[in-house]
Each structure stands twice: as structure tokens, then as C-alpha cells.
Amino acid sequence: MPASPAVEIDGLVMRYGEKVAVDELSLRVERGSITSVLGPNGAGKTTTLETCEGFRRPQGGRVRVLGLDPVRSRSELLPRIGVMLQSGGAWSGVRAVEMLTHIAALHANPLPVGLLVERLGLGDCGRTPYRRLSGGQQQRLGLAMAVVGRPELVFVDEPTAGMDPAARRTTWELLKELREAGVTIVLTTHHMDEAERLSDLVHVIDRGRLVASGTPFELTRAREQTTIRLVVTDPFPESAPDLLKKALGEDTEVTAINAQSLMITGPADSTTLGIVARWCEDQGVLPESMTLGQRTLEDVFLQVTGREFKP
Numbered sequence: 001m002p003a004s005p006a007v008e009i010d011g012l013v014m015r016y017g018e019k020v021a022v023d024e025l026s027l028r029v030e031r032g033s034i035t036s037v038l039g040p041n042g043a044g045k046t047t048t049l050e051t052c053e054g055f056r057r058p059q060g061g062r063v064r065v066l067g068l069d070p071v072r073s074r075s076e077l078l079p080r081i082g083v084m085l086q087s088g089g090a091w092s093g094v095r096a097v098e099m100l101t102h103i104a105a106l107h108a109n110p111l112p113v114g115l116l117v118e119r120l121g122l123g124d125c126g127r128t129p130y131r132r133l134s135g136g137q138q139q140r141l142g143l144a145m146a147v148v149g150r151p152e153l154v155f156v157d158e159p160t161a162g163m164d165p166a167a168r169r170t171t172w173e174l175l176k177e178l179r180e181a182g183v184t185i186v187l188t189t190h191h192m193d194e195a196e197r198l199s200d201l202v203h204v205i206d207r208g209r210l211v212a213s214g215t216p217f218e219l220t221r222a223r224e225q226t227t228i229r230l231v232v233t234d235p236f237p238e239s240a241p242d243l244l245k246k247a248l249g250e251d252t253e254v255t256a257i258n259a260q261s262l263m264i265t266g267p268a269d270s271t272t273l274g275i276v277a278r279w280c281e282d283q284g285v286l287p288e289s290m291t292l293g294q295r296t297l298e299d300v301f302l303q304v305t306g307r308e309f310k311p
């Protein structure tokens with residue numbers, strides 16, 4: 001029998017009082033993949049992950065993790081999953097290596113602590129109390145704590161927040177090595193480049209619903225699509241983007257980023273550029289900048305959520 005997906009969410013509903021945080025969300029995470037869950041602030045990512053981690057009971061729908069109910073089978077799942085929390089999750093006075101050694105001792109076949117400490121560049125802060133570590137060091141320790149028990153599945157919430165570029169690269173390498181070793185990784189991030197670089201699959205959620213899914217290639221696939229980011233000198237009326245869309249035709253998407261900038265996705269040829277120039281003239285605005293490029297995950301995010309990605 002084929003193994004069940006690492007994570008299966010079917011019609012998940014989660015509320016806080018009247019507020020619907022997760023609204024009939026369904027998605028899957030295949031085993032051995034790095035899957036990113038992206039979404040604007042408040043989209044419902046943390047609530048969804050916390051439900052998968054067994055911290056919250058689904059109020060509607062069904063969640064299965066490694067084929068098991070994360071609430072009912074919590075003790076069975078605990079040694080098999082690793083969780084890297086945004087808040088770090090270590091006691092403030094504990095020394096970095098002590099904490100890691102302690103967690104390693106709770107597992108049957110942990111990774112060698114010394115190796116992990118070196119690998120994540122934590123060698124110099126082994127005796128430093130957790131609260132004295134820098135934000136980036138706390139993040140790296142959090143990741144080490146999540147993976148030291150050789151879990152089959154790791155949830156990492158914004159793993160590189162606050163890290164310098166070198167630490168980010170080390171973290172990316174470690175996550176890729178874990179995937180090569182067969183570990184499934186579920187990642188949330190506010191860095192589009194991180195999602196694009198690491199993910200086998202991306203799920204974009206907004207207002208608790210799934211709004212796009214695919215590999216980074218599928219989501220950004222250019223076909224003959226190009227993205228034009230246009231910034232103009234003065235605010236244009238709210239109706240102006242629709243007029244531009246009408247003038248450009250069915251093949252082109254126009255998304256207003258704000259009252260002075262637009263994203264245009266579609267075939268970019270001299271006709272398109274001519275229409276854009278005439279539209280600027282009709283609106284009485286001057287182009288301040290016009291950037292043409294391949295669609296990035298950030299463009300896709302903007303298009304499906306209508307909001308800019310703000311780290």
C-alpha cells in the first residue's frame with residue numbers, strides 16, 4: 001500500500017470566537033518534499049500548522065499527519081515530528097548546547113549534537129544562555145532542536161527570520177540535506193526567494209483559504225507571460241486599472257499595487273507598451289519607472305492575494 005501523504009488537510013475550519021481563521025482549507029504535503037505554505041499576515045498559516053502539530057483540535061474538517069490524527073495520536077507522533085517555533089521554544093536561562101543535548105537524550109537515535117552545533121555555526125555559543133543569543137543564533141538553535149531527533153517530518157515557521165545572509169545559506173543547505181535524507185519539511189516564510197529556491201511545492205493561502213498551489217515553476221511559468229511593474233508620478237483614479245485592462249485585452253492581467261503602481265502580466269510587446277504609454281497620457285500621469293521581467297513567486301503572490309508581500 002502506498003504511504004499516505006505526510007500531511008493531509010481536508011476542509012479544515014478553525015475559528016477564534018466569531019473570527020474564521022481557517023476556512024475549509026484542503027491541502028497535501030507529499031513525503032520527502034519541501035512544501036511551503038505562504039500567505040499574507042493573518043492568512044491562517046500558524047493556526048493551520050499548530051493544528052497539524054497537535055496543539056489545536058480541528059473545529060471542522062480532518063487533519064492527518066503521517067497518516068495519524070495529530071491530537072489523538074500525539075504521543076505516537078511526538079518522536080516522529082520536529083517543530084521549529086517562531087518564538088524559539090527554549091528556556092531563557094538554559095545554555096545552547098545543554099538544551100540540545102537534553103532534547104537529543106529524549107530520542108532513540110539522535111543526530112550527533114556536536115556535529116549539528118558545528119554545522120549551524122553555533123560552536124562559539126555553546127555555553128551562552130539562550131536569552132543572550134542573537135536573534136539569528138536563537139533561530140539556528142530552534143532549527144537544531146527541531147531536527148536533532150531525526151524526525152520524519154519537520155515544521156519550520158519562518159526559519160531564517162533575523163538571520164544574516166551566511167546563516168540563511170547554511171540553513172537552506174541543511175534543509176535541502178534533510179530532504180535528501182528523506183525528511184519532509186513544511187515551511188512558512190515571508191521570503192519569496194526562500195520559497196522559490198527551496199520548495200518542491202508551494203501552497204498560497206489567503207483569508208484561511210487555498211488560493212494557489214503548484215511547483216515554483218508551475219506558478220511562475222512564463223508561457224509568453226512577462227511582468228511589467230509600472231510606477232507613475234501621481235495617483236490614478238480607482239477605475240483606471242480596469243480601463244487599462246480593457247485596452248490591453250483578455251490575455252493580460254492588471255493588478256493595482258497601490259494608487260501609483262501597477263503590475264501588468266501578459267505578452268509584453270511594442271503594442272502593449274504603446275497602450276500603456278497612451279493610458280498614462282489619458283490619466284495625465286508620467287511613468288516614473290517601468291520594469292520588465294519574468295514572473296517571480298512574488299508577482300504570483302501579489303496577483304492571487306492582491307497584496308504585496310511584506311516581510
Ligand SMILES: Nc1ncnc2c1ncn2[C@@H]1O[C@H](COP(=O)(O)OP(=O)(O)OP(=O)(O)O)[C@@H](O)[C@H]1O
Pocket residue numbers: 016019020021039040041042043044045046047048
Ligand atoms: N489566539 C487568537 N485569538 C484570536 N484571534 C487569533 C488568535 N490567533 C490568531 N488569530 C487570528 O486568526 C487569523 C489567522 O492568524 P494566524 O496567526 O494563523 O495567521 P498567519 O498566517 O500565521 O499570520 P502571520 O503571517 O502574521 O504569522 C488572524 O486574523 C489572527 O488575528
